[in-house]
Amino acid sequence: MKVKEELKSNGLKYTKQRADVLHVLKSSEIPLTINQIRDELQIEMDLSTIYRILDAFEAKHLVNKTVPIEPSMSLYDYNRDIHKHHLTCTECGIIIVIESCPLGNYEKQVQEKTGYIIERHQLELYGLCPRCQRSN
Ligand SMILES: [Zn+2]
Ligand SMILES: [Zn+2]
Known part of the structure; x- marks a missing residue:
């Protein structure tokens, strides 16, 4: 599924930023920290924007969030079922x-x-x- 449709079918409004973050998560084989996600993005975004997007994705079960020992090292993983x-x-x-x-x-x-x-x-x-x- 294209990221645009995927956002829509999960009840999320399409924005370039959301699409960009989703694309990065989908392209990665391994879970990523927020800093790694930021480095992969095509559009420049600050961390708080990325956090907000990830929270929305998590609420829709588009991504899984894993919190290791260090909360700042939280990992985000596209939910591939x-x-x-x-x-x-x-x-x-x-x-x-x-x-x-x-x-x-x-x-x-x-x-x-x-x-x-x-x-x-x-x-x-x-x-x-x-x-x-x-x-x-
Ligand atoms: Zn090692
Ligand atoms: Zn298990």
Whole structure:
């Protein structure tokens, strides 16, 4: 779907800025911090504008926001409806995507125990990547 239609079908008014931010998120294979998003934009925007756009996207579930240890390092990820987890290197910050998820059964158990309908979960993994282990 073109970003313009995608904004519309999610009840968001089309603006060049929104389209630009959405395009950056869609083009990225990995989640991005707000600074990384700003660097990729075609149009110059200040961070508060980008935050506002991302909040609107998040409210419409267009993007997933993950808040790691540092809130300023929040990651934004275009919601591709593929369930996955991230593994972040605590040294160099590189992120890899883990597509398998072991939590399906766990969700079922929690659901049975609590009577909730579990909609989603987030799981972030942190560690030292092989390269950073070698340079230590
Ligand atoms: Zn590393
Ligand atoms: Zn999972």
